[in-house]
Amino acid sequence: MSDFKKESHRGAKISIDLAALQHNFQQVKKHTINNKIMPVIKANAYGHGLLQVVDALADADGFGVAQIAEAIALREHGIEKPLSVFQGFLNAEQLNLCFQFNLRPAIHQQWQLDLLKKNTATASIDIWLKINTGMGRLGFQLADVDAAYQQLHSNPSINQIGFMMHFANADEPAHLSNQQQLECFKNMTDNYENTVTSVSNSAAILTNLLPQQNWLRPGIMLYGASPFANKSAAQLQLKPVMSLHAELIAINQLQKGQAVGYGSDWVCPQDMPVGIVNIGYGDGYPRLATDSPIAVNGQKCRLIGRVSMDSIAVDLRGIKCNCGDEVECWGAQISVDEVATSAQTISYELLCNVGRH
Numbered sequence: 001m002s003d004f005k006k007e008s009h010r011g012a013k014i015s016i017d018l019a020a021l022q023h024n025f026q027q028v029k030k031h032t033i034n035n036k037i038m039p040v041i042k043a044n045a046y047g048h049g050l051l052q053v054v055d056a057l058a059d060a061d062g063f064g065v066a067q068i069a070e071a072i073a074l075r076e077h078g079i080e081k082p083l084s085v086f087q088g089f090l091n092a093e094q095l096n097l098c099f100q101f102n103l104r105p106a107i108h109q110q111w112q113l114d115l116l117k118k119n120t121a122t123a124s125i126d127i128w129l130k131i132n133t134g135m136g137r138l139g140f141q142l143a144d145v146d147a148a149y150q151q152l153h154s155n156p157s158i159n160q161i162g163f164m165m166h167f168a169n170a171d172e173p174a175h176l177s178n179q180q181q182l183e184c185f186k187n188m189t190d191n192y193e194n195t196v197t198s199v200s201n202s203a204a205i206l207t208n209l210l211p212q213q214n215w216l217r218p219g220i221m222l223y224g225a226s227p228f229a230n231k232s233a234a235q236l237q238l239k240p241v242m243s244l245h246a247e248l249i250a251i252n253q254l255q256k257g258q259a260v261g262y263g264s265d266w267v268c269p270q271d272m273p274v275g276i277v278n279i280g281y282g283d284g285y286p287r288l289a290t291d292s293p294i295a296v297n298g299q300k301c302r303l304i305g306r307v308s309m310d311s312i313a314v315d316l317r318g319i320k321c322n323c324g325d326e327v328e329c330w331g332a333q334i335s336v337d338e339v340a341t342s343a344q345t346i347s348y349e350l351l352c353n354v355g356r357h
């Protein structure tokens with residue numbers, strides 16, 4: 001297996017470390033008893049490249065995506081493992097595709113049950129019955145779960161009915177709602193025999209919420225970023241998978257009092273070298289990043305001034321470098337979580353955004 005690089009017609013360069021991805025998958029495994037693992041690979045595997053990531057995760061028991069089209073791309077790539085689709089089907093045509101490609105959709109609305117009732121497919125599929133235990137996004141209200149279950153149970157084209165929920169605050173382990181959501185889920189699933197369950201995202205896996213569930217759904221931890229604000233990926237023994245590089249294209253000796261960038265809000269406190277790097281928000285570098293860490297020729301320094309569409313400026317005081325040197329925006333040396341924090345967002349958004357460019 002080889003790592004792959006993607007060079008746009010712009011200066012930015014994404015590299016994906018598949019060995020790091022596999023290392024992170026092993027970290028998920030450390031939290032399993034005999035649970036199955038469905039890596040979550042929605043949004044182009046969080047920007048890392050859907051098919052490359054899937055091929056590297058040969059030990060996965062299945063995969064999780066948000067939308068039907070993502071799952072079909074995997075089937076067409078030859079993946080035969082169980083594929084869960086968290087938003088389920090959106091219309092009769094997509095329901096047919098679930099049967100045709102043997103996909104496992106989440107069911108969260110009565111109109112989906114109605115479409116299923118009308119369906120004449122001779123095949124059968126597994127489904128997830130998605131429950132709202134507190135996330136307030138997709139899922140049946142508790143009072144409606146049993147009626148939904150009975151409709152699915154009496155439908156001959158449905159095999160296994162699994163129960164699924166999602167945490168709203170797993171990234172804050174001490175948050176009261178975590179236990180409340182779990183209690184709610186356990187009370188509800190206790191009403192049925194031999195239930196198949198899926199509850200945990202990365203944060204819930206790392207805090208061992210409900211260890212005895214059937215299917216774990218890790219996303220961000222596989223990509224080597226931390227779901228927690230106060231714990232780094234390195235502390236969690238996760239390795240960064242994506243690196244984003246660009247090039248130092250100018251070194252300017254500016255004088256004390258000279259301004260840098262739009263708005264002129266950064267002003268040189270002394271005579272100093274300022275570097276210009278050929279990456280900007282047009283490449284997915286976050287425009288709101290402020291004072292973020294960055295590495296020029298392997299040395300850590302700081303972003304200064306506002307992020308432009310095609311370039312950023314860096315403080316080169318004390319940095320040994322030349323024009324043409326490599327700049328790491330995030331990757332092995334610079335944590336994507338730190339850059340995200342400096343831009344008041346989360347690593348998820350940065351990774352997805354860059355992967356789109």
Ligand SMILES: *Cc1c(COP(=O)(O)O)cnc(C)c1O
Nearest residue numbers: 040086166201202217218219220
């Ligand atoms: C995105 C997603 C996950 C993965 O979440 P991470 O925080 O990235 O681990 C799990 N389950 C569902 C339903 C999701 O939408």
